[in-house]
Amino acid sequence: MKKYDVIVIGGGPAGMFAAGFAAQQGASVLLLEKNRHCGAKLLMTGKGRCNVTHDEDDPRRFSEVFGRNGKALLTALYAFGVADTVNFFEQRGLPLKVERGGRIFPAKGSAGDVQKVLDRFIQEAGVELRTSSPVKQILFADQKIVAIETASEAFSADQYIIATGGLSYPETGCNGDGYRWAKRTGHALVAPEPALVPVQLAEAWTADLSDFNLKNVHIALQHNGRVVTDRFGEAFFTAAGIGGPIILDMSAAIRDALKRGKVTLLLDLKPAVSAELFDKRLQRELAVHSNRDFRNSLAGLLPKDMIPLFIRLSQISPEKKCHSITKQERSTLLSLFKSLELTVTGVGGFRKAIITSGGVSLKDIDMRTMRSKKINNLYFAGEMVDLDAPTGGYNLQACWSTGYLAGISAVEA
Ligand SMILES: Cc1cc2nc3c(=O)[nH]c(=O)nc-3n(C[C@H](O)[C@H](O)[C@H](O)COP(=O)(O)OP(=O)(O)OC[C@H]3O[C@@H](n4cnc5c(N)ncnc54)[C@H](O)[C@@H]3O)c2cc1C
Structure with a gap:
């Protein structure tokens, strides 16, 4: 069985960020994505233009739009905030601009250009990407994940990051696998509901x-x-x-x-x-x-x-x-x-919901690292965590921030 430092499950914005930043630290990283390409949902964002983030530099004010759970996002926002997101894309040749209401979009390009930047990022960081590879099972013992299985192979790692998204727009690959695994490994779930519909x-x-x-x-x-x-x-x-x-x-x-x-x-x-x-x-x-x-x-x-x-x-x-x-x-x-x-x-319902509210309960995640409090070598990132905000680029920023923090923390563990 091939072994890695970090395995990331789910190649959406959160998983790609987690994988790329973990690999940038020198870790051997495997990213497993169910679809033929990463970022299927990302391509649909902002009516195909991708509202990448929101023009609010103060993490405290930014976190307030997430309601009661917002405070939990602060460490991730301080680790990788709005300015970091803007720099990340601009330094990789995709200038952004602030539009009405503080929404930040690519100045000229589209969601496809955002995806291309991410594809290049993980490739240059040295992530081993396997697409068309749905993870079927995670195997755990003694409060640790010991291996994961796709239909044809098994892999193991020191640390695992689950970033399989929510339940909305199921045709993009989100069918709740991550929620099921989280529940089976003892995490509380706040009932997922269609939101922004x-x-x-x-x-x-x-x-x-x-x-x-x-x-x-x-x-x-x-x-x-x-x-x-x-x-x-x-x-x-x-x-x-x-x-x-x-x-x-x-x-x-x-x-x-x-x-x-x-x-x-x-x-x-x-x-x-x-x-x-x-x-x-x-x-x-x-x-x-x-x-x-x-x-x-x-x-x-x-x-x-x-x-x-x-x-x-x-x-x-x-x-x-x-x-x-x-x-x-x-x-x-x-x-x-x-x-x-x-x-x-x-x-x-979920078919038309922009995001899923609810998800893995924050009380079972150490939000300073995104590490599970139930399974020692497991991290969560992105929409599957119980955080949701209105439209405006906030939800993607939560993916960039939690993806970054999970990736960096998994390597430091
Ligand atoms: C129409 C639409 C427009 C949107 N517009 C915006 C916007 O402009 N700005 C904004 O901030 N937010 C927007 N959002 C929300 C944003 O797209 C999501 O919050 C974000 O994509 C969540 O990222 P994620 O990485 O957590 O999950 P996802 O993007 O859902 O990625 C999860 C990935 O995991 C993969 N996966 C799932 N199960 C498995 C498995 N068993 N094995 C392997 N891989 C698996 C999936 O195939 C998927 O690729 C929009 C959403 C929609 C639907």
Whole structure:
């Protein structure tokens, strides 16, 4: 049986980082990836552009977005923080840039370029990579892993790092193997749940506007008539409902609210102006077009694709002359712009979830090293650890930071 210093299972961002940095320290490292290539999920990130990290240099403030568990990420962030991530990619020929809301993307390239940098990194560090090699079993005795098995071979190492990701987008290779092994070796699991998911709506018309970008909108989540939370930013309609960053970030609250009753979303397409001011704008617009048909009066207020929908929902005859639109009709129109009501029927499952919340419990991991508290020669990294954050590059940064720390710690052990 071939023996290594470190074996890493899972070639996503966390596993590639762990393997590369361990090998850079001079360790012999084997990286086993189930798919034909590493980083299948990485290629899908940021709509193919990869939101690599978030422009927040202060580890404390960065960690706060992870909620109650965030503090546990601090050592990893101090070991390899946002500036380190930016340097890592820029020094390897991939300049990054900060975009709206502090999201950091490759300045020109795509997620594919991020993956290429990682491929080159592990290769130059001397990692032995075996793709198309799903690990089937881990064998353990006396609180130590003694070997792992793929379908055809067995390998052993002094230290093992599991970075097999969560359960979302299972077609990328994430089917929960790591969770099963963690559980079998005595680790507590915080129930994995789909997180950052799009939402299903009763309104069938969203299919006509699918992938149409709603920029700078405000959406309030209303439960039994009371506003629970709200967001400003970007969203888009999908074939079955609505998605995009602000919806994903509210999806946990939407899921909770749905368990308790009726949930609606109120979409404000013109959040920069009050309802009173926008009503005046509507009056002006209708006055300017007073002898025109209603259907020809909305071009200055709405993107072309949305005009037929607004005409339908307003129930104002498209041929009606603008000067004869009643106050009541204008009020209906105003509410479509300022508080378009959307009825939530459900939230997506793992197939559509950007990440998995829950995972290996932090109480069973020494977060100063990422080492298991149950198995002496085992480390965890990446999404399978019970840490999750909103969209914005935070989740990948957690992978870079925990992957780095696990890789370095495994060599120092
Ligand atoms: C559509 C989409 C867009 C996203 N966009 C962003 C974004 O822009 N910014 C951001 O910060 N985050 C984003 N995320 C989240 C981010 O992609 C994940 O948090 C990140 O990929 C997790 O990395 P990981 O290395 O922990 O796991 P993964 O990337 O899931 O990698 C785990 C790897 O382990 C392998 N594996 C599993 N089981 C085995 C086994 N038994 N043997 C061998 N190998 C195995 C899998 O094949 C996989 O390659 C996005 C996610 C999705 C789905």
